[in-house]
Amino acid sequence: MTPPADASLFRDAAVPMELLRQRAFNLRWATLPSDVIALTAADPDFAVAAPIREALADYVRGGVFSYGPPEGLPAFRAACAAMRTARRGLPCAPEQILAVDSAAAGMLHVARLALRPGDEAIVFDPVDFLFKSSVEAAGGVVKLLPVHPATGAFDFDALAALVTPRTRLLGVCNPLNPLGRVLSADELRRLGEFAVAHDLWILNDEIWSDIVYSDARFISLPSISPAIAARTFTVQGFSKTFGLAGLRIGFVVAPTPEAFDRLLDVSLARTTMSGASTLSQVGAVAAYEHGWPWAEAFVAHLERMRDLTVSLLREIPGVRVRVPEGTYVAFPDVSAWELGAEDLARRLLDQNRVAVVPGAARWFGPGAEGHLRICFSTSEGILREGLGRLAAGLHAERRKG
Ligand SMILES: Cc1ncc(COP(=O)(O)O)c(C=O)c1O
Known part of the structure; x- marks a missing residue:
């Protein structure tokens, strides 16, 4: 039995700021001047669970770093399949798992499997840029399914009109x-049945599926029906x-042995030109075998940070924000300001020393315009300071009308 993790792991003093300033790239602390608070890319500001660190150190001490199997270490595939079976209520076999x-790499492999140059993929708007990037890297063309940022509602009426004879994939x-939406069973059914009706593959990205708050329930798309499951590749990280994030590790669950074989082919892992590092797989096995108490304490901390973020944002006149049911990002609507989101984010960085991600098309699609994305996976003190700076910056900028 792994003992429960301590909530003090997420207090202000637990944030390893010196190391974050050296090691946290991708728009975060290591890429910003030292007086800037990073509420940017979605990456936690905390040291990882102790059992993961210990497993990595033990493996390193062994001193042997030979090639691993192309599909992933047996222990890794077993741990991932066990996670799917136990925590998602979906029977899953290790043979379905590709490390x-x-x-991000898993998304690219699925896009390459599903698309030939010129084929089309339907993806949400707004959504993480990796959907567009992976489709385009596979030579495909994206078609956008609008999701209303204020209500979180899908524009299902738009869906049918997006299909052409070239459509092959639904993201x-x-x-x-x-x-921060957690999709309902009804939404999942509508999306899944649409894919079945139009014979589309589904790229089902569930990387956020453990970061779900007490007022929501996560449902895994392939659990909706066998027909949907038969065409779904689930990506997890x-x-x-x-x-x-720095270990670059994840997995894809393939629906059938044939689909797995094609996925392994397109991944190029058999050639050794790609594949998951054995060390990273060892860290991931430790996470799934011993990291859940830490992860549960982390989610409990995040739920408090979510509530704090929403209440502080709602105190700023002109800002509108939905309560995220999952993920550790908030997506406030700042369209009431004269400056667009991109200029506003730049101004907040330059004048107020707080970094956020602008709701720009290049990050999330055109549907993100007029919003900022704020990551709240940090300590309460850092979050309060960052959001205080954001509020001061927004107060200083002119609103429309
Ligand atoms: C929806 C989504 N998919 C995939 C990724 C990429 O995850 P990884 O670090 O495993 O490549 C992210 C990271 O922000 C994400 O938000």
């Missing part, structure tokens, strides 16, 4: 970054739940 060097992001 990949990040969820699903659940929970949905940047809106370890960056969001366990803070392992």
Whole structure:
């Protein structure tokens, strides 16, 4: 039995700021001047769970770093399949699991499997840029399914009109970054049945599925029906739940042995030109075998940070924000300001020393315009300071009308 994790792991003094300033890239602390608070890319500001650190150190001490199997270490595939079976209520076999060097890479492999150059993929708008990037890297063309940022509602009426004879893939992001939506059974059924009706593959990104708050319930898309499951590739990663982004590790669950074989082919892992590092897989196994008490304490902390973020944002006149049911990002609407989101974010950085991600098309699609994305996976003190600076910056800027 792994003992429960201590909530003090997430207090202000537990944030390893010196190391974050050296090691946290991708728009975060290491890329910003030292007086700036980073509420940017979705990456935790905390040291990872102790059992993960110990497993990595033990493996390193062994001193042997030979090639691993192309599909992933047996222990890794077993741990991932056990997680799917136990925590998602979906029977999953290790043979369905392909180890990949990040969820991002898994998304690319699925896009390459599904699309030939010129084929089309339907993706949400707004959604994480990786959907568009992976479709386009595979030579495909994206068609956008609008999701209303204020209500979080899907424009299902638009869906039928998006299909053409070239449509091959439907991208699903659940929970949905940047809106923080956890999709309902009804939404999942409608999306899944649409894919069945039009014979589409589904790229089902569940990287956020452990970051779900007490007022929501996560449902995994392939659990909706066998017909939907038969065409769904589920992508999962370890960056969001366990803070392992720098280890570049994730996995894809393939629906059938044939689909697995094609996925392994397109991944190029058999050639050794790609594949997941064995060390990273060892860290991920430790996460799934011993990291849940830490992850549960982390989510409890995040729920408090979510509530704090929403209440502080709602105190700023002109800001509108939905309560995220999952993920650790908030997506306030700042369209009431004269400056667009991009200029506003730049001004907040320059004048107020707080960094956020602008709701720009290049990050999330055109539907993100007029919003800022704020990551709240930090300590309460850092979050209060960052949001205080944001409020001061917004007060200083002119609102429309
Ligand atoms: C929806 C979504 N998918 C995939 C990723 C990428 O995860 P990874 O670090 O495993 O590549 C992210 C990271 O922000 C994400 O938000």
